[in-house]
Amino acid sequence: MLLDDVRARVGAAGTVVDDATVRDALRATGRVFGSAALDDLTRAARAELTGAGPLQPLLDTPEVTDVLVNGPHDVWVDRGAGLVRVDLDLGTTEAVRALAVRMAAVAGQRLDDAAPTVDARMPDGSRLHAAVEPVAAAGAVIALRVLRQAAHSVPALVAAGGLPSPWAELLRALVTRRANLLVTGGTGTGKTTLLAALLSLAPPDERVLVVEEARELSPQHPHVVSLAARRPNVEGVGEVSLTDLVRGALRMRPDRIVVGECRGAEVRELLLAMNTGHDGGMATVHANAVEHVPARLEALAALAGMPRDAVAAQAAAALDVVLHLRRRGGGRHLAELGLVGQDDDGRLVVRRAATWSPGAEPRTGDAWDELTARWAP
Template identity: 75%
Template structure:
């Protein structure tokens, strides 16, 4: 990245600080600020400096080129000489170092401030979003003995359609009619998997199958879903500011979504007490809803839902009753050696003792494996949803 001298960056910051704005400055704003300094710059130099200045002001500073790299999902800083990057094939050491532990801390504090959060000795851990949606988690001393640690997760909007995913080996061809039928016949779907398994990507592809005369309402922490659909209303949660006020939670947005005439309600990621609002919404006639949840396997979904619902004060019996009535099918994804694939299709019901049960009816070991295996219940699922 092009380097900036301190005086020039100070002048740019001063110019942008004088402007009346409600959103972080874009590259055009930074370029205008650079021109206002009176420096004579060619078009290429101006573009490079504008990009570098914006990274220093509202981005990830020297880490920005790594975040902008193709396929990058995560950038991690364990210390001044330990910078790691994941380009989709696992972590590898980056050719980048900071001059000192103080430089890592300064960057972490500055990014937290840009995200409207506080990071200091009194509040040494922060979880926030940068203006471009990048997820920031950082810790400073005394929590981080090395001085500071930074973890950045890249937000990339998912725009693949289902057929493209099948062509890339994410979804087996024999399952395509079932997936099309689940969306067409308005099944309530839960897409599950671990971190980085492609849950949001599959969810966006499924939303692209929704008929174009239906209104989609998506609720997310930061917008990642970008389905190819003409009528999408996207709502994003807001974290509290440094004074601890102004928070708008996912639960707030799901409750509000019911009053906005949605044909389908979609929760980008359910990982807290908002599961109660989701289950209530799907139990009030809003068929065709979808959400994602972290889980290690389809069979583990009941335990995961119970843990999340406990945060909302729901009993195990209430979770079982609400989930069995609200959810139809679980689609579970796995990632193996950098390849993501739809590994299980499962149905949702209750055991004879009344407990919540998620029972896999088909499984696949990924690209290069044999034809997907099917078990008890697969025929009934196909007859109900794919016919």
């Protein structure tokens, strides 16, 4: 079989599997291909060897953010306006399982009866979650989240209807005056996009250390150092966690420390960093509304052994403003601004300063005057 021959030749070469390597391996098989056929075969072979096989064209579509496989004839994609079913036949249940197993192996993980679920990162940065029998009754299910390099600016977000123009200068002031910002929202609400836009507002003479689970941020800034976490390999070794990276970032002469997404114990290191003179830091956290942020931070910090009163004290001193995003239909927008503090009982609170929905004027809340008095340009 041609693919088996190419796989053997690529493996024997021991080099990075890119288009050039695959093309050379195809030529070395001795078969004669026209230039157009060779290009098509190169793309198809590389998708099979290092990508998502028949799912790769969907992942390569610019507007696609998610690809979901529930079965061989049940494939869905999200192009930014909700899930839609696509006409793609993956063959049999066994073929879907084989695809999931191969993708896990490409990502350096194991997927079989003994380890029937996997959460991994593909070489192109896409996030893979898959499950096979006995966990998945359908035989195998696959979920892929496509990570696009976000390089938007604040004016571009205003033009796209992602935030109201009266808030643009306030966001600029928050960044230039080195407020510590927490960007929150649900999955797919545009947290990374907003974070990249905010970082593009940082002065060009600042050194920005970005810590992420997967390299996703691409801010328009001249001095950005990106550090990406690494999962353990199939033998359970080689892990580099976000916590490790945040600690290391403190020793790399940062002007700003940015955590792409706080999912666990690394929130402790982030709060400690922001409380040790590293102002202007930013991070994202999953939350449903600004008032839910304290509970979310407490839950994450508990994974690091921090009691509630310590979380309240550290977070109130470290964080200044919460920027909360929402998704409505196919659009994503900055919906709420919140001011971080403590109540009379010492509990962590985020008070609503302003709200906005596309098509309406921004509305101010109880904390608006205090927020603008401190941070407005």
